[in-house]
Amino acid sequence: MLKKTDQDIIKGYLEDSSNLTGGYADGLYIPENEEEVREVLLECNSRKTALTISAGQTGTTGGCIPFGGWILSTQKLNRIITLNVKENYAIVQPGVTLEEIEAAVKKEQLLYPPDPTEKKATIGGNVATNASGGRGYRFGATRDWINRLKVILPSGEVLNIKRGQLVTRNSLPVPLYTMPQTKNSAGYYAKQNMDLVDLFIGQEGTLGIVSEIEIALRPVLQETFDIVAFFSSEEKAVDFVFEAKRKIDPGVNFFEYFDENTLQMLKQTYSHIPTNAKAAVYIEQEITEENKKTHLEDWAIILEQFGYSIDDCWLGLDDNKKEELAKFRHAIPEHINELYKKHKSIKLATDIAVPTDKFKEMYNFYNSQLVTRNPKLFSIKFGHIGENHLHVNLLPKNEREKTLAKELILRFVRKAISLGGTVSAEHGIGKIKHDYLKEMYGKKGIEEMIQIKKTFDPNCILNRGNILSC
Numbered sequence: 257m258l259k260k261t262d263q264d265i266i267k268g269y270l271e272d273s274s275n276l277t278g279g280y281a282d283g284l285y286i287p288e289n290e291e292e293v294r295e296v297l298l299e300c301n302s303r304k305t306a307l308t309i310s311a312g313q314t315g316t317t318g319g320c321i322p323f324g325g326w327i328l329s330t331q332k333l334n335r336i337i338t339l340n341v342k343e344n345y346a347i348v349q350p351g352v353t354l355e356e357i358e359a360a361v362k363k364e365q366l367l368y369p370p371d372p373t374e375k376k377a378t379i380g381g382n383v384a385t386n387a388s389g390g391r392g393y394r395f396g397a398t399r400d401w402i403n404r405l406k407v408i409l410p411s412g413e414v415l416n417i418k419r420g421q422l423v424t425r426n427s428l429p430v431p432l433y434t435m436p437q438t439k440n441s442a443g444y445y446a447k448q449n450m451d452l453v454d455l456f457i458g459q460e461g462t463l464g465i466v467s468e469i470e471i472a473l474r475p476v477l478q479e480t481f482d483i484v485a486f487f488s489s490e491e492k493a494v495d496f497v498f499e500a501k502r503k504i505d506p507g508v509n510f511f512e513y514f515d516e517n518t519l520q521m522l523k524q525t526y527s528h529i530p531t532n533a534k535a536a537v538y539i540e541q542e543i544t545e546e547n548k549k550t551h552l553e554d555w556a557i558i559l560e561q562f563g564y565s566i567d568d569c570w571l572g573l574d575d576n577k578k579e580e581l582a583k584f585r586h587a588i589p590e591h592i593n594e595l596y597k598k599h600k601s602i603k604l605a606t607d608i609a610v611p612t613d614k615f616k617e618m619y620n621f622y623n624s625q626l627v628t629r630n631p632k633l634f635s636i637k638f639g640h641i642g643e644n645h646l647h648v649n650l651l652p653k654n655e656r657e658k659t660l661a662k663e664l665i666l667r668f669v670r671k672a673i674s675l676g677g678t679v680s681a682e683h684g685i686g687k688i689k690h691d692y693l694k695e696m697y698g699k700k701g702i703e704e705m706i707q708i709k710k711t712f713d714p715n716c717i718l719n720r721g722n723i724l725s726c
């Protein structure tokens with residue numbers, strides 16, 4: 257096992273994509289197998305030394321950034337152990353990247369469906385945050401594709417947990433709060449008679465180190481086509497999605513949304529975005545050679561209902577065109593990060609999802625607070641509209657706007673909670689969203705989470721400051 261204390265090396269482990277600064281650590285462990293991970297945990301636990309797990313460092317909430325103690329990097333735990341083509345599963349170490357998994361399974365005509373945008377992220381990081389991706393509308397989040405986890409606890413105990421292994425509130429102090437009926441990555445998963453494996457998905461490394469993961473796979477998608485439809489108002493685009501969700505199913509993999517400002521921002525690179533476009537919706541549909549024409553006709557009919565022609569859409573009917581459209585969609589985070597850097601601002605973004613019947617109310621609330629009341633503060637709304645989950649990014653240009661942006665995000669959080677939504681649908685809480693989690697589950701909910709944390713990590717060594725302040 258490599259052990260480093262050179263601060264020039266450690267510096268590279270003090271950042272992720274949250275722009276959170278001020279992290280520091282005494283040293284870095286780079287274990288090469290499970291036994292070494294266990295040794296590190298035993299050593300840190302006996303000395304009560306804080307240990308922060310670092311993986312792909314693509315997280316958006318500062319989860320892998322240490323504030324003291326040592327770092328454990330999963331970078332050398334990067335083997336695909338088994339790929340079982342007959343039974344559609346793979347067993348992998350936590351440091352394997354999504355890119356590597358997707359490439360390996362594709363060779364076998366298989367697909368790991370959760371499709372988070374950032375492919376340098378590791379599967380361990382995805383499990384820890386219950387990441388979800390573009391195709392979440394059809395295939396769900398990471399949680400839905402985990403068959404089994406091996407988790408090493410601070411005590412050195414190794415748990416090998418298969419899906420189906422249930423726990424009750426009699427055997428474990430599972431929190432009593434009710435989770436929202438939306439996709440969700442906020443706090444610990446908690447239900448009566450729940451699968452134990454679910455507690456360790458989305459735990460953000462606060463309960464144990466995930467050292468082995470069995471993921472479920474499915475056959476690759478048959479053919480797909482993509483449509484990017486442009487609209488003359490945001491309202492029309494939102495209504496279009498609701499209508500399409502009602503009429504066209506199954507086989508739609510995602511509905512992604514771009515508001516007016518997102519399109520404005522992307523025009524720097526994509527100057528051919530129609531000048532009158534105020535919003536866009538990007539759809540991916542699975543098809544077969546036989547039903548391709550019918551599906552295109554179905555979309556043309558719905559678009560006509562809203563006064564648009566499919567001929568005015570950007571269509572991805574072949575691989576080159578589909579790749580171009582995927583790049584268009586994935587260009588959003590890069591453009592936003594550039595803006596944050598330019599404004600020297602920390603990320604001020606929501607990760608809110610609400611139940612379907614509350615989405616329009618939430619959307620109107622965003623616009624009433626942003627467009628109507630604070631038009632000078634630059635904001636963009638984009639993302640997974642199929643799952644009623646938009647990222648609202650606020651880009652303040654000065655201190656006054658920064659304060660305003662923070663106030664607005666709190667207002668959004670409170671509104672979403674009042675509608676039965678979540679404060680984090682996919683990125684987790686990390687070190688920067690504690691206040692929102694408290695809004696969501698209250699003081700009692702937080703105390704219940706502390707009880708679970710203490711059950712597995714009584715000395716509070718693991719990922720201090722993630723989810724909870726201890």
Ligand SMILES: Cc1cc2nc3c(=O)[nH]c(=O)nc-3n(C[C@H](O)[C@H](O)[C@H](O)COP(=O)(O)OP(=O)(O)OC[C@H]3O[C@@H](n4cnc5c(N)ncnc54)[C@H](O)[C@@H]3O)c2cc1C
Nearest residue numbers: 311312313314315319373378380381382384387388461466
């Ligand atoms: C451009 C861009 C696009 C993104 N798109 C998406 C998206 O579409 N969907 C989405 O959900 N997220 C997205 N993210 C966020 C990020 O990729 C995810 O949160 C991802 O799961 C982080 O994985 P990582 O390997 O980078 O983990 P890190 O950032 O290194 O760590 C994340 C958390 O996981 C913990 N952790 C890591 N490995 C383990 C382990 N083995 N055991 C226990 N805990 C562990 C860490 O301690 C930390 O708390 C995006 C980020 C960027 C920069």
